[in-house]
Amino acid sequence: MKHVFVFDPDKCCACSACMMGCMDQNDTDLSGGGRCYRQTFDSEIERDGGVYCAYLSAACMHCADAPCIDACPVGCLSKDPETGFTVYDNTNCIGCKSCALACPFGAPRYRRDGGKMVKCDGCNIRVKNGLQPACVRACSFGALTCMTEEDYAADGSGKACSALIDALTLRRK
Amino acid sequence: MTELEAKIKAKIPGADTGIEVRRSLCAICSPSHHCGVDCYVKDGAIVRVEGTQEHPYNHGKLCTKGSSLRNYVYRADRIKTPLRRVGERGEGAFEPISWDEAYRVIAEKLNTVKEQYSPHAVAFFSGYCKWYRPVFQRFAHVFGSVNFGSDDSTCSAAKAIGDRVTAGSGAGPDMAHANTFLGWNYDGYYSAHLSVQGVQKLKARGGKVIIIDIRDTPAAKNLADRFLQINPGTDGALALGMAKLIIDNGWADLDYVEKYTHGFTEYKALCGQYPLDKVSEITGLKGEDIYEAAKLYATNGPACINYSASALVHHINGFNSHRAVLCLSALTGNFDRAGGNVPNPATYLHKPAGFRTREQEFRTNRYPGGQKRIGAERFPLWDAQFNEFQAMDLLRQLETGDPYPVKAVFALGMNAKMFPQTDRLLEAMKEKLDFFVDTDVFMTTTAQYADIVLPACTSVERGELKAYQGGYLTFTKPVIRPLYESRSDVDILCDLARVMDLDDGLLKQGYKACADWIIEGCGLTVSELEKSEFPVKVPAARWPAVPGKTLENGFKTATGKFEFCATAIADIDPKYGLDPLPSYRDSLEDQNDPQTRQDYPFYLCTGARLPHAIHSRAHETPWLRSLRPFPTCEVNPQDAGRLGLKEGGDVELYSPYGSIRVKVKLTHKIKPGVILMLHGYTEANVNLLIGRDHLDPYSGFPGFKGMRCNIRTVQEG
Numbered sequence: 001m002k003h004v005f006v007f008d009p010d011k012c013c014a015c016s017a018c019m020m021g022c023m024d025q026n027d028t029d030l031s032g033g034g035r036c037y038r039q040t041f042d043s044e045i046e047r048d049g050g051v052y053c054a055y056l057s058a059a060c061m062h063c064a065d066a067p068c069i070d071a072c073p074v075g076c077l078s079k080d081p082e083t084g085f086t087v088y089d090n091t092n093c094i095g096c097k098s099c100a101l102a103c104p105f106g107a108p109r110y111r112r113d114g115g116k117m118v119k120c121d122g123c124n125i126r127v128k129n130g131l132q133p134a135c136v137r138a139c140s141f142g143a144l145t146c147m148t149e150e151d152y153a154a155d156g157s158g159k160a161c162s163a164l165i166d167a168l169t170l171r172r173k
Numbered sequence: 174m175t176e177l178e179a180k181i182k183a184k185i186p187g188a189d190t191g192i193e194v195r196r197s198l199c200a201i202c203s204p205s206h207h208c209g210v211d212c213y214v215k216d217g218a219i220v221r222v223e224g225t226q227e228h229p230y231n232h233g234k235l236c237t238k239g240s241s242l243r244n245y246v247y248r249a250d251r252i253k254t255p256l257r258r259v260g261e262r263g264e265g266a267f268e269p270i271s272w273d274e275a276y277r278v279i280a281e282k283l284n285t286v287k288e289q290y291s292p293h294a295v296a297f298f299s300g301y302c303k304w305y306r307p308v309f310q311r312f313a314h315v316f317g318s319v320n321f322g323s324d325d326s327t328c329s330a331a332k333a334i335g336d337r338v339t340a341g342s343g344a345g346p347d348m349a350h351a352n353t354f355l356g357w358n359y360d361g362y363y364s365a366h367l368s369v370q371g372v373q374k375l376k377a378r379g380g381k382v383i384i385i386d387i388r389d390t391p392a393a394k395n396l397a398d399r400f401l402q403i404n405p406g407t408d409g410a411l412a413l414g415m416a417k418l419i420i421d422n423g424w425a426d427l428d429y430v431e432k433y434t435h436g437f438t439e440y441k442a443l444c445g446q447y448p449l450d451k452v453s454e455i456t457g458l459k460g461e462d463i464y465e466a467a468k469l470y471a472t473n474g475p476a477c478i479n480y481s482a483s484a485l486v487h488h489i490n491g492f493n494s495h496r497a498v499l500c501l502s503a504l505t506g507n508f509d510r511a512g513g514n515v516p517n518p519a520t521y522l523h524k525p526a527g528f529r530t531r532e533q534e535f536r537t538n539r540y541p542g543g544q545k546r547i548g549a550e551r552f553p554l555w556d557a558q559f560n561e562f563q564a565m566d567l568l569r570q571l572e573t574g575d576p577y578p579v580k581a582v583f584a585l586g587m588n589a590k591m592f593p594q595t596d597r598l599l600e601a602m603k604e605k606l607d608f609f610v611d612t613d614v615f616m617t618t619t620a621q622y623a624d625i626v627l628p629a630c631t632s633v634e635r636g637e638l639k640a641y642q643g644g645y646l647t648f649t650k651p652v653i654r655p656l657y658e659s660r661s662d663v664d665i666l667c668d669l670a671r672v673m674d675l676d677d678g679l680l681k682q683g684y685k686a687c688a689d690w691i692i693e694g695c696g697l698t699v700s701e702l703e704k705s706e707f708p709v710k711v712p713a714a715r716w717p718a719v720p721g722k723t724l725e726n727g728f729k730t731a732t733g734k735f736e737f738c739a740t741a742i743a744d745i746d747p748k749y750g751l752d753p754l755p756s757y758r759d760s761l762e763d764q765n766d767p768q769t770r771q772d773y774p775f776y777l778c779t780g781a782r783l784p785h786a787i788h789s790r791a792h793e794t795p796w797l798r799s800l801r802p803f804p805t806c807e808v809n810p811q812d813a814g815r816l817g818l819k820e821g822g823d824v825e826l827y828s829p830y831g832s833i834r835v836k837v838k839l840t841h842k843i844k845p846g847v848i849l850m851l852h853g854y855t856e857a858n859v860n861l862l863i864g865r866d867h868l869d870p871y872s873g874f875p876g877f878k879g880m881r882c883n884i885r886t887v888q889e890g
Binding site: 010011012013014015016017019020021023024025028030031036044046051053055123124125126129131137138140141142 | 179180182183184185221222223224233234235236237239240241243244362363366367369370373389391394395784785795796797799800840841842
């Protein structure tokens with residue numbers, strides 16, 4: 001069953017609990033140079049003489065047509081046929097960063113030791129075992145959810161992460 | 174990687190992976206929360222933490238801090254063994270000693286002070302967390318000292334006293350039945366994550382939300398139908414102005430006022446002094462916005478109000494500001510009405526759970542008397558209404574020995590950074606104390622001044638009694654063994670009671686015996702609670718609270734009514750100048766002389782909540798710290814432009830009392846002239862800037878959220 005990350009900017013507050021859940025799941029070692037796969041944004045956008053507040057949470061969008069997959073010269077990246085997540089096996093990674101250049105969202109990260117690529121894999125194995133992705137599990141406000149493609153289509157919210165930029169609704173201050 | 178290896182790496186619980194889910198609670202933040210957690214444990218270590226889905230309080234949800242619990246538990250600055258100081262106080266040089274040796278020294282030193290001076294010369298002080306306090310307070314009293322104090326001297330107690338002298342009790346918002354929610358200083362997203370859903374539901378069924386805050390918060394963006402961005406410290410004036418509008422426009426519930434309240438004539442006269450144009454001038458709000466908010470709250474009922482534990486009462490005018498807001502509830506007939514604010518007394522440790530425990534008796538039935546508590550002379554209303562010493566007078570009494578010397582401090586989790594002019598307190602403790610023992614999870618600035626330091630464990634390494642909304646009670650079990658040589662705070666206290674041979678069978682029997690005594694009569698015992706990994710429904714519990722009981726049986730005040738004009742304040746000696754009415758004063762009235770205004774033109778508000786921090790206790794947790802790596806003040810871009818301050822630049826923030834170096838963040842979320850600074854940083858403790866006497870005379874609470882300051886750029890290096 002293919003899965004979709006859904007983000008509702010009207011429920012987010014950039015509290016970053018999603019990041020904590022992600023780092024807990026992935027044993028992120030910040031002192032060793034590790035970085036969280038997910039990032040939150042507490043942004044103020046000045047436009048038309050007003051200021052708009054935007055609260056966002058973003059990681060790998062798991063694009064349907066993921067450019068990172070084609071960009072990788074050694075075939076590290078692929079689509080999991082079951083979940084649809086963009087997953088990887090970095091055994092052969094040469095650290096060329098082509099995937100990062102191809103990614104419009106800056107999702108790939110590189111280990112300080114050895115320079116191998118790591119990224120959000122949608123908590124692929126958790127999802128296959130009936131659990132939610134760690135970031136979704138940590139969100140208290142319903143801003144970040146993960147649902148099957150069928151449920152997403154039925155839901156009609158149109159707030160899939162890959163449609164995030166378009167769906168951004170900014171309220172005038 | 175085999176499939177099993179991949180499952181272990183992904184931390185999937187099961188017999189095959191050897192990962193077991195064990196239940197506990199998170200105690201990083203205030204005990205009015207403490208969410209249930211699932212700890213994924215492998216080989217005796219926690220590998221992952223999630224909220225417990227089956228938990229009746231948090232239903233699987235955790236906040237930012239709770240989601241970092243594993244990182245908090247395994248922090249590098251955990252205290253590993255009991256320590257004895259070998260250098261100067263404050264130097265941080267210690268040697269490890271055994272528990273037996275630590276207990277022997279503590280017993281000897283405390284008894285020496287008791288014999289040389291008096292038992293009251295030992296001040297017992299508790300910082301966070303509050304869970305062990307019943308045992309600690311009883312310990313202090315059995316030892317013979319009247320002086321048990323805690324961070325309640327600056328946290329939520331002022332609100333509780335304001336509630337008590339006005340209405341006889343506090344009253345929470347009945348969100349499920351309200352049509353309008355007046356979120357006064359409400360930002361649940363940052364400080365009460367579980368409350369947001371209630372507001373979302375109210376909106377979904379067509380209810381209206383008013384948010385009043387000095388900061389444009391996520392609640393203002395996501396929830397507010399009306400957002401009033403008020404000048405800081407002026408909430409009392411707004412509440413009185415709204416009351417005048419409500420009275421003048423005939424929106425008041427005069428039948429309710431007639432039947433259930435006391436002092437309306439005087440209150441009405443007070444409100445009469447706050448016409449709309451004046452209130453607009455003070456608060457910086459448009460008259461029409463104030464009018465519409467007052468109308469919505471008063472006419473689209475039932476309407477409930479959020480009362481913040483600290484946002485208002487951390488001003489030197491805060492006690493009466495809170496009361497002024499509270500009075501709106503009675504004026505509109507919303508107090509103790511469905512959909513309004515409904516009294517629901519705490520069952521245990523600030524948590525209402527619909528049944529009675531003997532917590533208060535346990536804490537106070539061995540009160541020794543025979544001496545005035547610290548702060549009693551200076552803060553008589555506090556002393557009359559709260560059974561702890563007012564710690565904001567500790568520094569003065571240490572320095573002067575008036576009315577009697579304080580020579581020892583026995584502390585659990587004491588945080589000197591909580592005290593205005595922290596450096597002065599630490600200096601006085603260094604010079605004046607014969608003995609100081611502190612217990613903490615982590616090595617803190619304060620612990621470095623102690624003669625003996627004891628290592629405490631965290632919530633997941635111990636068992637504890639906890640009540641929850643809905644009529645639940647639990648006694649948790651440790652999910653891992655205590656790290657290093659750390660012990661549970663209550664075990665330390667009960668061990669010491671035995672070593673010191675204190676005259677109290679309960680303490681000497683241990684924590685579980687104490688807990689059983691406290692909950693006797695509820696229909697369950699500790700050993701029965703321990704059989705369940707989840708909170709258990711208490712047979713005696715009546716939940717939810719039924720509105721109207723107070724109206725029917727009378728308010729627990731001198732007149733039996735809701736007191737706009739509080740008898741308990743009128744009873745205080747007039748020489749203290751306390752007003753029984755919720756009158757308004759300027760929140761900077763002690764710093765408004767022309768020179769101070771000119772030298773310190775900014776309004777400093779400290780401690781406005783951010784999701785990754787709670788006081789000082791989360792700052793050194795690496796995952797949380799990564800969200801804001803440097804102590805940072807927030808400044809409006811208009812001010813920054815005028816002063817040449819740049820995003821991320823280094824600045825000095827200073828007041829007549831002290832200065833700190835921090836980074837700058839520019840934000841439109843606060844008004845020009847206001848500076849926000851999060852508290853609790855060791856390297857940039859903003860409470861150095863708060864004057865030691867900048868206190869609310871009603872409660873003794875410091876004006877943490879209203880202080881004059883100035884800002885200037887500093888060069889690198």
